[in-house]
Each structure stands twice: as C-alpha cells, then as structure tokens.
Amino acid sequence: MFLELNEDEQLVLDTFRRFLDKEVRPFARGLGDRPPSMEEAKDLFQRMSPFGVGAMYVPESDGGYEFSNMLTGRMIEEICHVDGGLGGLVSLQDGAVGTFARFAPQHLKDRYLADLIAGRRTLCTAITEPGVGSNPRNVLTRATPTGRGTLRIVGEKTWISNAHVSDLAVVVCRTSEDPRAPLSQVLIDREEQGYESTNLRKLGLNTWPTGQLMIDCEVPEDNIIGVEGGGLSQTLRSFERARCFVGVISCGIARAALEAAIDYARTREQWGKVIAGHQTIQIKLAEAAADLDAARLLVYRGLALVDRGARCDTQTAMAKLFATEAGIRITHRCLEVFGANGLSPEYPIQGLYRDARVLSVPDGTSDIQRLLIGRNLTGVSAF
Ligand SMILES: Cc1cc2nc3c(=O)[nH]c(=O)nc-3n(C[C@H](O)[C@H](O)[C@H](O)COP(=O)(O)OP(=O)(O)OC[C@H]3O[C@@H](n4cnc5c(N)ncnc54)[C@H](O)[C@@H]3O)c2cc1C
CATH class of the missing domain: 2.40.110.10 (Butyryl-CoA Dehydrogenase, subunit A, domain 2)
Incomplete structure (x- = not known):
C-alpha cells in the first residue's frame, strides 16, 4: 500500500511545518491551558487558510482543495506536534466544513460555504x-x-x-x-x-x-x-474518516513527547553519565518509538483506505484504538524518563501525557472500537 506523499504534497507539508514553528508555536505557548476565544480561533483559521486548511476536505467543485486524506492527516499531525489541542480544533473545523460541502443543500452552501472555507465562520x-x-x-x-x-x-x-x-x-x-x-x-x-x-x-x-x-x-x-431521516447513516459513515483523525492527533502528541524525552535523556546526568546511557531508559525510548511507528502505520493505512473509498470500518477502528492507546503508553513512558521533573508544570511532558489520555474517548471509546472490530470479525454484535 502506498503510504508516502508525492513531491508536491511533501512541499506543502514542509512549508506548512515552517509556518507552524514560526506562527502557531508562539500562539500555543501564549494560550497555555485555555481555549482560544472565538476571535482567536477565527484568526488562526484565517492564517492557516492559504495552506488549504479549512477546505482540505471540501471538493474542488465547491471551491475547496480536496487534498488526499493522507496529506490532510499529515498536516493535522504537524499541528498536533506543536499543540494537540489546536490540532483538534483545526481538524474538527476542517472536517465539518468538508462534510457540510458534501451534504448541505445548494442554498445553504451559497450562503455559508465561502465564509466557512475562509475561516470567517465556524x-x-x-x-x-x-x-x-x-x-x-x-x-x-x-x-x-x-x-x-x-x-x-x-x-x-x-x-x-x-x-x-x-x-x-x-x-x-x-x-x-x-x-x-x-x-x-x-x-x-x-x-x-x-x-x-x-x-x-x-x-x-x-x-x-x-x-x-x-x-x-x-x-x-x-x-x-x-x-x-438519513442522519444516522451520515453520522456513522463520517466516523470512518473521523476515527483516523483522532488517531492522527494522538500520533502528533506522542511524537512531541518522544522527542522531548530523547532530548532530556541525552542531557540529564545520573551516576556519572547521561541517563540515555542507562539500559532502562533506552528500553522505554525504544518501546515508545516502536509503538509510535506502529500507530502511525495503522493510521496512515486507514487514511489511504478512506482515500480509496473502500469500506474500512474495521481498519479505522483498529487505527483509532491502537493509536490512542499507544499515545497513552508512549507519553506515560516518556514522562517517567523525566523523573520528578516529569510531574512539574515547568516541563511540557505532563501536559502531553494529559492530552494523550483524553483521546481514547471521542468518536467512540476504546471499548466501543473493540466491539466494532469484534462484531466485524465474528459477525455477532456484542453491543
Ligand atoms: C475531546 C472530545 C471531543 C468530542 N467531540 C465531540 C463532537 O464534536 N461532537 C459530539 O457529538 N460528541 C463529541 N464528543 C463526545 C464523545 O463522542 C463521547 O464522549 C463518546 O462517544 C463517549 O460517550 P460518553 O462520554 O457518553 O460515554 P458513555 O457512552 O456513557 O460510556 C461510558 C462507558 O461505558 C462504555 N460502554 C458504553 N456502551 C457500551 C456497550 N454497549 N458495551 C460495553 N461498554 C459500553 C464505554 O466504553 C465507556 O467506558 C467529544 C468528546 C471528547 C472527549
């Protein structure tokens, strides 16, 4: 299965990453642990709009960019690498606008879609x-x-x-x-x-x-x-895509946690050497890295299947289940690398740990994903 981005997509992603570092990282730092106001959220959407954000899922025929879900997922992962919460905010707006473009009657699209795409409305x-x-x-x-x-x-x-x-x-x-x-x-x-x-x-x-x-x-x-009367099937159908994106958010947060733990392990000294030189620290980092790669592969497979239009509720449930549970394991291990400093609000790792913990709930809890996978494996519903 093809999980790589093409050259053009990679260029979009690299440019977007630089923009995030320069403009979104300081904004996230300023917010700390509070949600943005309506004005701040719209300002963020409008600054991201030239990169296609807000219209990544909107069909070209409706004035959108219609990016592949793979590229959209990679861009959302980059936002989450900077700040998981802002990634959630942006991902939900972008997905909701795309779904609106696909299902809303023409008179509502005429009235609202241009403003939604531009981030003037939410x-x-x-x-x-x-x-x-x-x-x-x-x-x-x-x-x-x-x-x-x-x-x-x-x-x-x-x-x-x-x-x-x-x-x-x-x-x-x-x-x-x-x-x-x-x-x-x-x-x-x-x-x-x-x-x-x-x-x-x-x-x-x-x-x-x-x-x-x-x-x-x-x-x-x-x-x-x-x-x-079609609301339930429209809602259930949208979960396939949405579940991949919850997994994407988890991967972005877990990546940030692993990088922070590696940096810390290479500088913090105990017993006369950096803690990266102790086997237990390397084991924690190695297990976190393997979990992260597995999570990303499952999530990217889910995105690729959604791009193909294939029925993939089993694979996207697996991606959501594994990536969000792995995010919890990874941030937990990384927090331990920091010792007592891992518990201090002075270090971002405790925030990443709390962020990752949230993600086993939205768009179906981990147990609901297990029951969906089990139902598709056995043909028997245990709900
Ligand atoms: C960050 C975040 C964003 C969200 N965004 C949205 C949003 O945009 N729109 C929206 O509508 N909702 C949203 N939600 C809500 C989310 O989708 C629900 O919280 C989620 O579906 C679980 O529902 P619940 O919290 O009511 O838990 P409950 O359904 O009450 O479940 C409680 C516990 O019972 C278990 N359980 C339930 N039923 C069964 C069963 N049949 N068999 C076995 N175990 C079962 C669950 O696994 C869970 O452990 C969001 C939630 C969060 C945390």
Missing part, C-alpha cells in the same frame, strides 16, 4: 447529549414541524468540539415525536436562530474547546443537511 457537529454518548441512536433532541415552514428544535448537547467558538451547528435530532423515528441533521445559525453554549474543561487538550449547546429555536425546514 461550524460544530453535535451528536452527544447528557444521556446519550456511545449509542447515537438514542438522541433525544427534537426538531418538530411547526406548520409554518419551520422546525422547532429543543435539546441539549454536550462535549461538542468547538461548541463555544461556533457560529453554526449541525445538530443530530429527530424530526418527529416518535422515539423510533429516524435521525436527521439540521443546521442552526447562532446569530439568526440562536443557541447558547458553555465551555467544559477537561483533563487535557484544553486548547481544543469542548462544550455544551442549549438549543430552543426555530429554523427553516430546508435547513436539513442531507436526506431527512
């Missing part, structure tokens, strides 16, 4: 609710027809990426009171129809805002994204 995707996580089929949010050509949407969403910095939300809901009715996706414009949001702090990755949406508004009936 978009989140809201499935999870306070009582609904691993099984999106149970969504309670309702969009009831009013008889005036509008839908009244009432519900609460939680842990939504970029909620608090969003202008627009694609909300997964039911367009009928019947709890067995199929799910749909409906667009809400914060300024026009209104929704409230709050930010939720997490163990790590706090520069990637996650928050709640409180929704009670009316939207035009033609704000349905894709097919009415």
Whole structure:
C-alpha cells in the first residue's frame, strides 16, 4: 500500500511545518491551558487558510482543495506536534466544513460555504447529549414541524468540539415525536436562530474547546443537511474518516513527547553519565518509538483506505484504538524518563501525557472500537 506523499504534497507539508514553528508555536505557548476565544480561533483559521486548511476536505467543485486524506492527516499531525489541542480544533473545523460541502443543500452552501472555507465562520457537529454518548441512536433532541415552514428544535448537547467558538451547528435530532423515528441533521445559525453554549474543561487538550449547546429555536425546514431521516447513516459513515483523525492527533502528541524525552535523556546526568546511557531508559525510548511507528502505520493505512473509498470500518477502528492507546503508553513512558521533573508544570511532558489520555474517548471509546472490530470479525454484535 502506498503510504508516502508525492513531491508536491511533501512541499506543502514542509512549508506548512515552517509556518507552524514560526506562527502557531508562539500562539500555543501564549494560550497555555485555555481555549482560544472565538476571535482567536477565527484568526488562526484565517492564517492557516492559504495552506488549504479549512477546505482540505471540501471538493474542488465547491471551491475547496480536496487534498488526499493522507496529506490532510499529515498536516493535522504537524499541528498536533506543536499543540494537540489546536490540532483538534483545526481538524474538527476542517472536517465539518468538508462534510457540510458534501451534504448541505445548494442554498445553504451559497450562503455559508465561502465564509466557512475562509475561516470567517465556524461550524460544530453535535451528536452527544447528557444521556446519550456511545449509542447515537438514542438522541433525544427534537426538531418538530411547526406548520409554518419551520422546525422547532429543543435539546441539549454536550462535549461538542468547538461548541463555544461556533457560529453554526449541525445538530443530530429527530424530526418527529416518535422515539423510533429516524435521525436527521439540521443546521442552526447562532446569530439568526440562536443557541447558547458553555465551555467544559477537561483533563487535557484544553486548547481544543469542548462544550455544551442549549438549543430552543426555530429554523427553516430546508435547513436539513442531507436526506431527512438519513442522519444516522451520515453520522456513522463520517466516523470512518473521523476515527483516523483522532488517531492522527494522538500520533502528533506522542511524537512531541518522544522527542522531548530523547532530548532530556541525552542531557540529564545520573551516576556519572547521561541517563540515555542507562539500559532502562533506552528500553522505554525504544518501546515508545516502536509503538509510535506502529500507530502511525495503522493510521496512515486507514487514511489511504478512506482515500480509496473502500469500506474500512474495521481498519479505522483498529487505527483509532491502537493509536490512542499507544499515545497513552508512549507519553506515560516518556514522562517517567523525566523523573520528578516529569510531574512539574515547568516541563511540557505532563501536559502531553494529559492530552494523550483524553483521546481514547471521542468518536467512540476504546471499548466501543473493540466491539466494532469484534462484531466485524465474528459477525455477532456484542453491543
Ligand atoms: C475531546 C472530545 C471531543 C468530542 N467531540 C465531540 C463532537 O464534536 N461532537 C459530539 O457529538 N460528541 C463529541 N464528543 C463526545 C464523545 O463522542 C463521547 O464522549 C463518546 O462517544 C463517549 O460517550 P460518553 O462520554 O457518553 O460515554 P458513555 O457512552 O456513557 O460510556 C461510558 C462507558 O461505558 C462504555 N460502554 C458504553 N456502551 C457500551 C456497550 N454497549 N458495551 C460495553 N461498554 C459500553 C464505554 O466504553 C465507556 O467506558 C467529544 C468528546 C471528547 C472527549
């Protein structure tokens, strides 16, 4: 399988890496452990826009760049190498805009797509609710027809990426009171129809805002994204790609942790020599490096399969499961290389460890990935 980038793609990646070092690293340092404001998030999207970010998944016919998922993944990995949270923020916006371009009706694309591509507007995707996580089929949010050509949407969403910095939300809901009715996706414009949001702090990755949406508004009936009643299959289908990107984020963070641990091991001295000269330190670094390579290979394979349009839910579940669990193992080992300094906020390694820990949850927990793989292996569902 072809996992390399071509010459042009490599050039884009190298240029982007230099831009990240010069402009995004100082911005991330300034943020520390807080999410960006709406203005800061938009400013970041707009500065990244000339590199294609925001439109990497948007078809060329809609004014996008339509990069391969492999190139997009490598670019997101580079952002995460600088700051995992900002990588999450950018990855979610870029993916949501691409999905919007693929499913939204023309009148909504005419109205919003150019602004979304340019980073002047921001978009989140809201499935999870306070009582609904691993099984999106149970969504309670309702969009009831009013008889005036509008839908009244009432519900609460939680842990939504970029909620608090969003202008627009694609909300997964039911367009009928019947709890067995199929799910749909409906667009809400914060300024026009209104929704409230709050930010939720997490163990790590706090520069990637996650928050709640409180929704009670009316939207035009033609704000349905894709097919009415097709919301569940659209959501499940989008997970194949999205799961690779959670793996990508983990790989970027793990790479940063391994590099930091190698640098530290080559300079810190104990027992009259650098600690890199002690076998246990080399074992930790070697195992972390092997885990990282395996994670990247599985994730890149997933991206290549998504690029081919192949059905690959088993392989992308494996990529997400392995890469996020490996990220936790790698950052744990690297933290140990630092001794007590690994526990100090003066050293970034504890932040990388907390960041990596978050990633076994979004887009299906590790156990949900195991159950998906098990179901595809055996043909028997254990859900
Ligand atoms: C950083 C981050 C970003 C996120 N972004 C978004 C977003 O943009 N949009 C969005 O809609 N959501 C988002 N989420 C929410 C995320 O998708 C959910 O948290 C996730 O799907 C798990 O749901 P839950 O937290 O409700 O856990 P629950 O479903 O309550 O699960 C709790 C535990 O039970 C286990 N479990 C559940 N069902 C089963 C089963 N059948 N068999 C065995 N074990 C089971 C789980 O593995 C887990 O260990 C985000 C979360 C995070 C942390």
